[in-house]
Amino acid sequence: MSSNSLIKILHLDSNHPLLWEQLQQAGFENHQDFSSSKEIIETKIQEYQGIVIRSRFKIDKTFLDKATNLQFIARVGAGLESIDCEYAIQKGIQLIAAPEGNSNAVGEHTLGMLLSLMNKLNRADKLVREGKWIREGNRGFELEGKTIGLIGYGNMGKSFAKKLKGFDVRVLFYDILENIGDENAKQVSLQELQEQSDVLSLHIPWTPATDKMINTLFINQFAKPFWFVNTSRGKNVVTDDLVIALESGKILGAGLDVLEYEKLSFENLFLDEQKPNAYSYLLASDKVLLTPHIAGWTFESHQKLAQVIVDKIIQKYE
Numbered sequence: 001m002s003s004n005s006l007i008k009i010l011h012l013d014s015n016h017p018l019l020w021e022q023l024q025q026a027g028f029e030n031h032q033d034f035s036s037s038k039e040i041i042e043t044k045i046q047e048y049q050g051i052v053i054r055s056r057f058k059i060d061k062t063f064l065d066k067a068t069n070l071q072f073i074a075r076v077g078a079g080l081e082s083i084d085c086e087y088a089i090q091k092g093i094q095l096i097a098a099p100e101g102n103s104n105a106v107g108e109h110t111l112g113m114l115l116s117l118m119n120k121l122n123r124a125d126k127l128v129r130e131g132k133w134i135r136e137g138n139r140g141f142e143l144e145g146k147t148i149g150l151i152g153y154g155n156m157g158k159s160f161a162k163k164l165k166g167f168d169v170r171v172l173f174y175d176i177l178e179n180i181g182d183e184n185a186k187q188v189s190l191q192e193l194q195e196q197s198d199v200l201s202l203h204i205p206w207t208p209a210t211d212k213m214i215n216t217l218f219i220n221q222f223a224k225p226f227w228f229v230n231t232s233r234g235k236n237v238v239t240d241d242l243v244i245a246l247e248s249g250k251i252l253g254a255g256l257d258v259l260e261y262e263k264l265s266f267e268n269l270f271l272d273e274q275k276p277n278a279y280s281y282l283l284a285s286d287k288v289l290l291t292p293h294i295a296g297w298t299f300e301s302h303q304k305l306a307q308v309i310v311d312k313i314i315q316k317y318e
Contacts, residue, residue, distance in 0.1 A: 003027075003317070004026055004027035004028045004317055005027050005028070005029060006049075007028050007029065007049045007050060007071075007317065008028075008029045008031060008047060008048045008049055008050070009023060009028050009029065009030055009031065009048065009049070009050040009051065009052060009313075010031050010032070010033060010041075010045070010048040010050070010051045010052070011030060011031065011032040011033075011034075011051075011052045012032075012033060012034065012041065012051055012052065012053040012054075012056050012057075013034060013052070013053055013054040013055075013056050013076070014034055015052065015054070015076050015302075015305070015306050015309075016302050016303050016305070016306035016307075018303065018306050018307060018310065019052065019076070019306035019307075019309060019310055020032075022307075022310045022314075023310060023313065023314075026310075026314050028050075028313070031048070034056075038057040038058075038063065041063075042062065042063055042066045043066075045063065045066050045067040045070070046066060046067060046068045046069055047069070048067070048069065048070065049069055049070065049071045049072070050070070050071060050072045050073075050074065050313065051067075051070065051072075051073050051074070052074045052076060052309065053073065053074070053075055053076070053082075054075065054076050054077055055075075055077070055082050055264060055266050055267070057082075057264075058082050058083075058084075058264060059073060059082060059083040059084060059088070060084050061084055061087050064084060064087055064088055064091060064093070067093075070091070070093050071092075071093065071094065071316075072093060072094040072095070072096055072313065072316060073088060073093060073094075073095055073096065074096040074097075074309045074312070074313060075095070075096065075097045075098070076098060076101075076305050076306060076309050077097065077098065077101075077102070077296070077305065078097055078098065078099035078101075078102065078103075078155065078156070078205075078296065079097070079205050079206065079233065080095055080097055080205075081205060081206045081207070081233070082264055083095065094316060096309060096312045096313065096316075098304075098305045098308035098309050098312070099154065099155040099156070100155050100304075100308055101301055101304040101305035101306075101307070101308040101309075102295075102296030102297070102298070102301035102304065102305055103155035103156050103158070103159040103296075104159055104300075104301070104304075105295060105296045105297070105298040105300065105301040106156045106159060106160070106203075106231050106295045106296045107156065107159030107160040107162065107163045108163065108298075109231060109257065109291070109294070109295035109296070110156075110160045110163075110201055110229055110231050110255075110295065111160065111163045111164070113229050113231070113255030113257070113289055113291070114143070114199060114201070114227065114229055114255060115143070116255070116289055117227055117229075117252075117253040117254075117255050117287075117289055118140055118141045118142070118143065118227060118253070119140035119141070120138045120139075120140050120286075122286075122289055123138060123286040124138040126286070143164075143167045143168075143169055144167065144168045144169065145168065145169070146169050146170075146198040146199060147169065147170040147171075147172060147196045147197050147198050147199070148164055148169050148170065148171045148172070148197065148198070148199045148201065149172050149173070149174070149193040149194075149196065149197030149199060149200050149201070149226075150171065150172070150173040150174075150185065150200075150201050150202075150203055151173070151174050151175075151190075151193070151200070151201075151202050151203065151204055151213075152173070152175060152202060152203035152204035152205075152232065153173040153175040153177075153180055153181075153185065153187070153203070154175075154203065156203040156231070156232070157173060157175075157185075157201075157203035158182070158184065158185075160201060160203065161173070161182075161184035161185040162184050164184070165184055170186075170196070171184060171185040171186070172185065172186050172187075172188045172192070172193050172196060172197065173185045173186070173187055173188070173193070174187070174188060174189065174190045174193045175187065176209075191221075194221045194222045194223065195222075195223045196223070197222065197224070197226055198224060198226055198227070199226055199227045199228075199229070200222070200226050200227070200228050200229070201228075201229040201230075201231070202214070202229070202230045202231070202232040202236055202237075203231070203232055204232050204233075204236060205232070205233065206232070206233035206235050206236055210233075210236045211235055211236065212235070212236070212237070212238050213236050213237075214228075214230075214236060214237040214238065214241070214242065215238040215241045216238070216241040216244060216245070219241065219242075219245045219250055219251065220250065222250070225249055225250055225251070225252050226250075226251060226252060227251070227252050227253050227254075227255075228242070228251050228253070228254045228255070229254070229255040229256075230254070230255070230256050230257065230258055231255075231257040231258065231295040231296075232258065233258055234256075234258040234259040234260040234261065234262050235260055237256075237260060238260070239259070239260045239261075239276070239278040239279065239282070240276075240277075240278045242254060242278070243277075243278045243281045243282070246281070246285060246287055246288070247281075252287070253287045253288070253289070254282075254287065254288050254289070255288075255289040255291075256282070256288065256289070256290055256291075257290075257291045257292075257293055257294065257295040258293050259279075259282075259290075259293075261276070261279060262293060266293045
């Protein structure tokens with residue numbers, strides 16, 4: 001492992017301590033800079049062979065042109081949309097991500113959101129705290145007998161489908177890759193998914209093909225009113241169109257872990273004082289369940305993500 005001491009890694013975000021510790025034990029030279037601007041990082045990036053990042057800023061052509069010695073970019077998470085992947089690959093830079101590190105967390109969170117929505121748990125809890133003991137108005141729906149439609153059947157979609165095995169439901173999915181169905185879910189056309197589903201759950205990256213995918217036209221192609229859960233990326237959904245569907249009853253309830261209004265870093269909303277009307281509706285509606293991009297953000301996944309990244313970096317230099 002002694003040759004690893006020639007590999008300098010710049011950590012641009014804080015992560016689980018095991019990531020730093022195990023890389024150090026393997027002989028890599030770790031450096032950190034969690035606060036400098038992208039421009040300042042660009043003045044010194046040529047010194048490094050590797051970077052470890054979550055989502056602090058975009059790794060674009062300008063950055064990559066200055067990173068003349070870079071051999072890998074490790075993203076402690078699943079999506080790589082904040083990196084110009086095509087240009088990085090052209091330059092011979094390996095892209096490392098860890099979708100398997102937080103897929104269980106996302107699967108559990110998605111199930112939790114869906115059960116809470118269908119059983120009105122959050123609404124009922126709020127009303128009881130207000131002194132309102134309303135039973136009929138909080139009558140829920142059961143998952144049994146429903147058809148759950150997933151869009152995307154990678155690590156996250158597979159994890160959610162596996163969780164659904166304990167329920168008497170049909171699980172269908174649509175994916176751009178062919179022949180990837182398994183014992184937990186049946187692969188179908190998008191049209192069949194829209195004809196059959198009582199629930200729609202997104203498990204897709206944010207790409208030009210999925211940007212604003214969930215819009216009025218898409219929603220209206222569903223044969224039945226449905227529950228909607230999004231633990232993927234906020235920009236896959238046109239929030240204005242989602243609100244129209246919630247108001248009309250075409251969407252029965254929405255569990256949103258991600259919002260169109262998030263900054264690329266996912267650490268903040270980009271909203272200023274002026275909230276869009278659609279966002280105000282989401283905040284006020286008892287048919288909507290909101291969480292701050294935490295589906296994959298558990299104590300366990302924090303450790304698992306770091307371990308996956310360490311293992312992949314060490315494997316690269318074996």
